[in-house]
Amino acid sequence: MxxxxxxxxxxxxxxxxxxxxxxxxxxxxxxxxxxxxxxxxxxxxxxxxxxxxxxxxxxxxxxxxxxxxxxxxxxxxxxxxxAIGFVSLAVNLLDLNEELIVVLRNKGFGVTVFEGKGRDSKRYQLEILTKRNRENEVMSIIEEYEPKAFIISYEPRKFKGGYLVKSMKKYFRRQNEGHQSN
Known part of the structure; x- marks a missing residue:
């Protein structure tokens, strides 16, 4: 036994x-x-x-x-x-929701907005790259401001440059400066 x-x-x-x-x-x-x-x-x-x-x-x-x-x-x-890694969200909207974009950016998310042409009218797509441990937070914000949004979430394998990479470099630079001054 x-x-x-x-x-x-x-x-x-x-x-x-x-x-x-x-x-x-x-x-x-x-x-x-x-x-x-x-x-x-x-x-x-x-x-x-x-x-x-x-x-x-x-x-x-x-x-x-x-x-x-x-x-x-x-x-x-x-x-x-x-929640290791990053997630990219493609958020498709019928109307441009400036309030949602401002809220997301104020919470530290990089948001790129694209305008396209759908079958019947203009469509808007938000592209958001964030750490996986913040995915539910982003989804909740989007649900609150755009409950009918169509969202695709996927994990990117590699990326280079952009808002997220710059902010990570700044964060690590501040961390290193803090450790050196101790």
């Missing part, structure tokens, strides 16, 4: 590590991905050695599989809380 509980606990540790390693790898964060890879391999080998120790039972194998599934759920929840 102890080995079955240990197998389950190991899966609850292993799979979130696997999930985070994969995410860090996809986001090109090689050092973090490598570190999680080492931990993943250690837990994996130890867990498999318990399952295939010669005393394998159907219950042990089922617990291994269930632990894997629960671990995936936990890993995805952890990743959602960390």
């Amino acid at each position: 102890t080995s079955i509980i240990l197998i389950f606990v190991l899966q609850l540790i292993y799979v979130p590590i696997l999930t985070l390693r994969t995410i860090f790898l996809v986001k090109n964060m090689s050092v973090a991905a490598s570190s999680f890879g080492v931990l993943e391999a250690l837990v994996y080998v130890f867990g498999l050695s318990l399952v295939f120790s010669g005393h394998q039972t159907i219950a042990g194998m089922i617990v291994y599989a269930v632990g894997f599934g629960v671990g995936l759920y936990i890993g995805s929840r952890i990743e959602n809380k960390l």
